[in-house]
Amino acid sequence: METASLASPLCTSPAANYGNYHPLKSSMLKSPKRHKKLTSRCNIGSTFCIRNGFSRKTMAVSAAQSEKDFVITKKKETGERRIVVTGLGAVTPLGDDAHLFHTSLFEGVTRISDIQGFDCSEFPTRIAAEIKSLSTDGWISPKIAKKADKYLIYALVAGKKALVDAGITEQVSGELDKSRCGVIIGSAMGGLRVLNDGFEAIKVSYKKMSPFYIPYSLTNMASAVLAMDLGSTGPSYSISTACASSNYSILNVASHMIKGDTDIMLCGGSDGMIIPLGIAGLIACNALSQRNSDPTKAARPWDADRDGFVMGEGAGVLLLEDWNMLRGTNIYAEILGGSLTCDAYHITAPHPEVVGMVSCMKKALAQAGVAREDVNYINAHAPSTRLGDLREYQAVIRCFGKNPALRMNSIKSLIGHLTWSFRCSGSCCHNQGFSSFLQAIQTGWIHPNLNLENPDKHVDAKVLVGPKKERLDIQVAMSSSFGFGGHNSSILFTPFKGN
Secondary structure, X not given: OOOOOOOOOOOOOHHHHHHHOOOOOHHHOOOOOOOOOOOOOOOEOOEOOOOEOOOOOEOOOOOOOOOOOOEOOEOOOOOOOOEEEEEEEEEXXXXXXXXXXXXXXXXXXXXXXXXXXXXXXXXXXXXXXXXXXXXXXXOOOHHHHHHOOHHHHHHHHHHHHHHHHOOOOHHHHHHOOHHHEEEEEEOOOOXXXXXXXXXXXXXHOHHHOOOOHHHHHOOOHHHHHHHHHHOOOOXXXXXXXXXXXXXHHHHHHHHHHHOOOOOXXXXXXXXXXXXXXXXXXXXXXXOEOOOOOOHHHOOOOOXXXXXXXXXEOEEEEEEEEEHHHOOOOOOOEEEEEEEEEEOXXXXXXXXXXXXXXXXXXXXXXXXXXXXXXXXXXXXXXXXXXXXXXXHHHHHHHHHHOOOOOOEEEOOHHHHOEOOOOEOOOOOOHHHHHHHHHHHHHHHOEEOOOOOOOOEOOOOOHHHEOOOOOEEOOOOEEEEEEEEOOOEEEEEEEEOOOOO
16 A cells, blocks of 8 residues: 655664565474474575476576575475465445355445445545454354454454354364464554554543453454454464465465464455545545545556545454374365565555565575466456556556456455555455455356456556456466555465375
């Protein structure tokens, strides 16, 4: 996401230290007792070699971001921990069933409409992708449903639905070693509504403050409460990297599992920013579309007439498991690897030379051992902003070249943009989108790009999915998210092929 009115060049987030870090880094692909060393590094100038991975083709990454390839010399070893996705849970503007959500996306259904949750008649932006209704019966206690922030409610429901989808019954849960189970749920803003209620209460008196004000406003509370409900005593924390929060969460979970810390973990993102404070703040940033007269046409990634993104809300949660310890359950996809970098350039705008984005994509390819021509599907961040869409497209072309087999889409035209981005997965929009993204990998159907009526002149429309769903035999798929602060993330998935 980017805005025109914030001019500070500062990027002080700790994520600036992620420049040379990716959770599935070769030096971490081993367990002290149970797993062999899986990769070896060889210094060839400023490049490094990964000696086992998806393809036998050549790969390379250098400090100068060289586009040369180097050879993958052998396949993955039998003893390697392989991380697979076995459960999906989603709470979205299109409903709270991950599979029906996916079907709605195929049909090009959008839920962007006039805001109904509060009076915004004086606002220049009066549209969003709201969750109009959500039944929490049987999922969370009435007490939490009454007092908790929307982001926490969304995360709890999505997290438990992911467990059900994976077949984690009460009996199966009871047989798990809870010390090897964990939860990482990202959130950009956490309990924004609870914070706002506290601001109003303190104007009256400190005695009006709720004892839940601090706990329910914290971004870590979704992970904490899910862990309490499930009895998970392994790693449990939150990550907040704006629109990239979900991707960061997924890669950190994969890192824990590959190191041998855990065997099964929930990960994803959640946010609920469609309140006056959230919408007004983004209006002040000059980030939102003002196409109020035609809400369903407002979000239009890569279209020349785009004027900002549309705010969405909800949660998306994945259940990741070690394939070697599976229970015979359904597998949506396998994680091959990923990367995290930081632009260290601007608090809202992407780097004009897209060096951080390109570096992130290339490192993800190298870490996963995948040749760039193997990637034929990209579920893009593409928030429908002037700079964001174009910069990401430029990064994709620099990284992947003009591959005629490559297809790219964005879920933002259907359900808006969530600040934790879960591909509507990945940060929530992103994690909700991850639900669709992973089912696309499994089914071979990818959702349309709505409102791409007048493609930006700097974009080759042949790369972009059209207004109808498309059939695609996905070989390797990439999901990328880019957040305020210059946080870049890319994850590579592939259809699970067993041995």
